[in-house]
Amino acid sequence: DTGVSQDPRHKITKRGQNVTFRCDPISEHNRLYWYRQTLGQGPEFLTYFQNEAQLEKSRLLSDRFSAERPKGSFSTLEIQRTEQGDSAMYLCASSLKGQVDTIYFGEGSWLTVV
């Protein structure tokens, strides 16, 4: 399977703990996106990278959230001091340089904060 890969698929954590999600984009896709989706809603943009540079962050991305893409390949999204309101599915997506608007999503990482 050469699609966008996300790990872990499910995470249950206690409030106040830190969690980290990993995303491996489609090979040679230079753009990588993070979205958040809550139940019954469409995905909402969080941030994106072009190669290793993080070029835009949504106001939804509070100071407790940090994303990295150190070598322009995989990316991590870390949430510090989790809150119950952070419970959602975190979706990673990627697109190719020549077709930047055609965005492919991974299967998502479900986070439940208890």
Next chain:
Amino acid sequence: GENVEQHPSTLSVQEGDSAVIKCTYSDSASNYFPWYKQELGKGPQLIIDIRSNVGEKKDQRIAVTLNKTAKHFSLHITETQPEDSAVYFCAASMGPMDSSYKLIFGSGTRLLVRP
């Protein structure tokens, strides 16, 4: 910023009938309109897209139409099958006006195809 509204929120059809889902957008600068299908517990899957220089696009049983003047676009599924049951999302992008090319999504339509 851009806002996308999607209707209906739920749609139930008999197998073999057609289904139509409609979306409207607010910013005339939007120029790319994809549709995604999301099955339970999975990520959104791109099923068809249309750009602002095209009025209609078809791929087998799926078609999308775009009316730039009215700022709305629609997904048409013909000869529906039970496996078409899922949540469908429309989205809009203002790239390259928005260099991120980020997608703004509608709130989704839950389609149920009754056997």
